[in-house]
Amino acid sequence: MSVQHDDSIPTREKVLVIGAGPAGLAAAAALRAVGLPFDLVDGAEHVGGVWSGASGKTNEVVW
Numbered sequence: 001m002s003v004q005h006d007d008s009i010p011t012r013e014k015v016l017v018i019g020a021g022p023a024g025l026a027a028a029a030a031l032r033a034v035g036l037p038f039d040l041v042d043g044a045e046h047v048g049g050v051w052s053g054a055s056g057k058t059n060e061v062v063w
């Protein structure tokens with residue numbers, strides 16, 4: 001996937017990505033690729049979301 005930074009987008013503000021699961025991590029990677037500043041936060045103490053296997057919702061590690 002190719003992402004290009006539109007220079008008409010103001011970049012004084014930071015993007016806030018909520019959730020460090022696969023979707024949030026992919027969003028963060030795309031933002032970094034185009035040089036847009038962001039913070040990535042998660043309510044859990046680990047990144048990876050469900051894929052971390054540490055959600056407490058399942059004893060099975062995904063993948």
Ligand SMILES: Cc1cc2nc3c(=O)[nH]c(=O)nc-3n(C[C@H](O)[C@H](O)[C@H](O)COP(=O)(O)OP(=O)(O)OC[C@H]3O[C@@H](n4cnc5c(N)ncnc54)[C@H](O)[C@@H]3O)c2cc1C
Nearest residue numbers: 019020021022023024042043044048049050051058062063
């Ligand atoms: C039991 C199970 C097995 C699975 N097995 C597979 C598999 O084998 N292969 C596969 O491809 N997919 C599998 N999936 C699906 C895969 O886990 C999901 O598609 C994927 O995790 C979705 O990613 P996500 O980032 O959208 O959400 P999540 O992985 O759910 O991540 C969301 C993150 O956001 C955080 N969050 C949520 N709300 C807030 C809030 N208000 N404030 C701060 N943080 C917040 C959570 O703590 C979490 O870290 C499985 C799912 C389950 C439940």
